[in-house]
Structure formats: structure tokens, C-alpha cells
Amino acid sequence: MxxxxxxxxxxxxxxxxxxxxxxxxxxxxxxxxxxxxxxxxxxxxxxxxxxxxxxxxxxxxxxxxxxxxxxxxxxxxxxxxxxxxxxxxxxxxxxxxxxxxxxxxxxxxxxxxQLLTKRPERVLETIPEAWRVTPPPNVWYGTSVESADYLRRVAELQKVPAAVRFLSVEPLLGSIPLMPLDGIGWVILGGESGPHARPMEAEWAREIRDQVVRVGVPLFFKQWGQHNSKGRRMKSKKFKGYNRLDGKTWRQFPKEAS
Ligand code: SF4
Incomplete structure (x- = not known):
């Protein structure tokens, strides 16, 4: 730990x-x-x-x-x-x-x-039977969505009874113009870090932010990653403004179901 x-x-x-x-x-x-x-x-x-x-x-x-x-x-x-x-x-x-x-x-x-998976289609068959009926109040289920090619993961997550369902849109690798947000309580957004990091285009990040804000879902913008908002590769992932989107930090967290 x-x-x-x-x-x-x-x-x-x-x-x-x-x-x-x-x-x-x-x-x-x-x-x-x-x-x-x-x-x-x-x-x-x-x-x-x-x-x-x-x-x-x-x-x-x-x-x-x-x-x-x-x-x-x-x-x-x-x-x-x-x-x-x-x-x-x-x-x-x-x-x-x-x-x-x-x-x-x-x-x-x-x-x-915060149970984050790239295999949300396996959640219901894997968790204890009782949790399928009464979701534990201390479990947040999340899935990663890196591009529009993986929106089926959101549909799988939406089937899981949960105190909180969240999306990790990180690393964002492409445009997602129509993100399904029904039943989603939190979105984490970010670019990729590391020596081979692929850039996240600023328009892709804005597109997610705007959809999430429109429906009032809390947003956590984690970082641009190894590239800044102009797509320029940076030495450190924590350069000035690494966690700001159009000049604003987004560090919101979900409201838990009571
Ligand atoms: S990023 Fe992929 S390979 Fe790595 S832990 Fe997650 S699911 Fe597994």
C-alpha cells in the first residue's frame, strides 16, 4: 500500500x-x-x-x-x-x-x-452476489475510456449498481464527441506521461470538459501529461500549468449516494 x-x-x-x-x-x-x-x-x-x-x-x-x-x-x-x-x-x-x-x-x-478497470463487462460476474443487489456504500466502480472506440465500456459500467460510477478518461488518445454520462458521478481527465507519451490535443480535452460541465458531473483534470496544451513535449510532467485547462484547475470529487 x-x-x-x-x-x-x-x-x-x-x-x-x-x-x-x-x-x-x-x-x-x-x-x-x-x-x-x-x-x-x-x-x-x-x-x-x-x-x-x-x-x-x-x-x-x-x-x-x-x-x-x-x-x-x-x-x-x-x-x-x-x-x-x-x-x-x-x-x-x-x-x-x-x-x-x-x-x-x-x-x-x-x-x-476506487475500483478502476478496463474490463467493466466482468464486474457483475466477479463481485459478490449480494453486491449485485445492494451496492456497498464504500465502493466506487470506474472504467477507463481512452477514445471513442471504447465507449462500450461506459455502457457496461452503467449496468453495475453502485454508490458511485466514474470514468477515467486518461490517457485521452482521441476525440470523444458524444460521451454517455447517464449514471456517471465523476470524470477524471488527463494526458499521458512517460518517455513515449502520446500527446492529448487541447480540443479533445475541451470537448470532454464541456460535455461533463453541461450535465453537472464533477470533473478532475489531472494533467496534460508529457505534452503541454500546445502539444509541445515537456521535460517534466509537472511543468507550469500542467494541471490547468484553459487557465482553470478542476479538482472536483463525486457526491456519494446516501
Ligand atoms: S493499463 Fe492495462 S495492462 Fe496496465 S494495469 Fe491497466 S489494464 Fe492492466
């Missing part, structure tokens, strides 16, 4: 396991896969079909319980992004770790679990 993460739309990240398989162009420069290949824990890659997924340690699970106690003590919930180094809904997910994750979520009511 990582508390005080650099990901500004959450408070902590937790990975019940590490490892995944790339599924779409948004995965092309997956930071987690790159990190895994550089560090090669267990001297093997955890990416791709058939590769072993590396489970979290006991100490990491204990940190989740500690974070829940901390949130309870301070009287306001803490957000946990799950997972930054895996996709908890992939078909090769380790079943025991997945089951433990559901139990842990149920036992940590002071945390807000």
Missing part, C-alpha cells in the same frame, strides 16, 4: 496483487508493466496471459486495516485506488486474493474503494 500517492485524485493505492495483461491502446505504455519489468520481483514478469500474479504481502493487507482506523479516527473517509499495478476484474485474477479483497472492502467502511 502506498499512502500519500502522487496520484492526486486518491489518498492511497493498494494492490491486492501485481500483474495484468494489456487489453487496449491505453495499455501500450502501462507504467505498472514497465515498473514490473524493471524490478522483476520473484525474477519473473507478472504481465501477460499465463504469467503468475504476485500477491500482496500480509504487511500490505495490515496497512489497509490501519488506514481504515485512521480514517475512522479523523472522521472523514480516505480514498483508496485499487489497483494501480493490476486490474482486479481480469480473468486471470488470483481467486483467493480477489475474495480477500471483497472481504477487506466489507470490513473497511471508512475507506472509499
Amino acid at each position: 502506498s499512502i500519500g500517492t502522487g496520484i492526486e485524485w486518491t489518498d492511497a493505492t493498494f494492490n491486492p496483487w501485481t500483474g495484468c495483461t494489456k487489453v487496449s491502446p491505453g495499455c501500450k505504455f502501462c507504467y505498472a508493466a514497465l515498473f514490473d519489468s524493471r524490478h522483476l520481483h520473484e525474477k519473473q514478469s507478472h504481465w501477460g496471459p499465463g504469467a503468475r500474479r504476485m500477491p500482496a504481502s500480509e504487511a500490505q493487507w495490515e496497512q489497509v486495516a490501519a488506514l481504515n482506523r485512521r480514517a475512522e479516527k479523523r472522521g472523514t473517509p480516505l480514498r483508496v485506488f485499487c489497483a494501480s499495478m493490476a486490474d482486479v476484474f481480469e480473468s486471470e485474477a488470483p481467486v483467493a486474493q480477489q475474495k480477500r479483497l471483497w472481504e477487506t472492502i466489507a470490513a473497511t467502511p471508512h475507506l472509499r474503494w
Whole structure:
């Protein structure tokens, strides 16, 4: 678990396991896969079909319980992004770790679990049966949409009963002129970082902002990424104005269903 993460739309990240398989162009420069290949824990890659997924340690699970106690003590919930180094809904997910994750979520009511996936079509068949009827109040389900080619993911997410449904439009790789926003409670928007980052055109970002603002959905504009609003490559992803869209910062969060 990582508390005080650099990901500004959450408070902590937790990975019940590490490892995944790339599924779409948004995965092309997956930071987690790159990190895994550089560090090669267990001297093997955890990416791709058939590769072993590396489970979290006991100490990491204990940190989740500690974070829940901390949130309870301070009287306001803490957000946990799950997972930054895996996709908890992939078909090769380790079943025991997945089951433990559901139990842990149920036992940590002071945390807000941000379950972000590129496989929303698998959510309903994967979550505990009871959650299909009564959604847990501390779970936010999200899906990534990098271009108009992946709008079917939004339709899948809209089928999931949830306290909050959100979209991660990051890295935005193309124009999305008609984003379906019914039942969506939050949108995160951003460009790509890293040595091979693809630029996000300013018009694509504005197009999303305008649609989201029109229907009153909270927006979190995370960053331009490695390219600024003019498409120029920058040395650092945190250059002046990296998180401003037409001069304005957008750091809104969803209203939770009561
Ligand atoms: S789904 Fe996420 S974790 Fe898995 S390869 Fe794609 S970007 Fe990486």
C-alpha cells in the first residue's frame, strides 16, 4: 500500500496483487508493466496471459486495516485506488486474493474503494452476489475510456449498481464527441506521461470538459501529461500549468449516494 500517492485524485493505492495483461491502446505504455519489468520481483514478469500474479504481502493487507482506523479516527473517509499495478476484474485474477479483497472492502467502511478497470463487462460476474443487489456504500466502480472506440465500456459500467460510477478518461488518445454520462458521478481527465507519451490535443480535452460541465458531473483534470496544451513535449510532467485547462484547475470529487 502506498499512502500519500502522487496520484492526486486518491489518498492511497493498494494492490491486492501485481500483474495484468494489456487489453487496449491505453495499455501500450502501462507504467505498472514497465515498473514490473524493471524490478522483476520473484525474477519473473507478472504481465501477460499465463504469467503468475504476485500477491500482496500480509504487511500490505495490515496497512489497509490501519488506514481504515485512521480514517475512522479523523472522521472523514480516505480514498483508496485499487489497483494501480493490476486490474482486479481480469480473468486471470488470483481467486483467493480477489475474495480477500471483497472481504477487506466489507470490513473497511471508512475507506472509499476506487475500483478502476478496463474490463467493466466482468464486474457483475466477479463481485459478490449480494453486491449485485445492494451496492456497498464504500465502493466506487470506474472504467477507463481512452477514445471513442471504447465507449462500450461506459455502457457496461452503467449496468453495475453502485454508490458511485466514474470514468477515467486518461490517457485521452482521441476525440470523444458524444460521451454517455447517464449514471456517471465523476470524470477524471488527463494526458499521458512517460518517455513515449502520446500527446492529448487541447480540443479533445475541451470537448470532454464541456460535455461533463453541461450535465453537472464533477470533473478532475489531472494533467496534460508529457505534452503541454500546445502539444509541445515537456521535460517534466509537472511543468507550469500542467494541471490547468484553459487557465482553470478542476479538482472536483463525486457526491456519494446516501
Ligand atoms: S489494464 Fe491497466 S494495469 Fe492492466 S495492462 Fe492495462 S493499463 Fe496496465
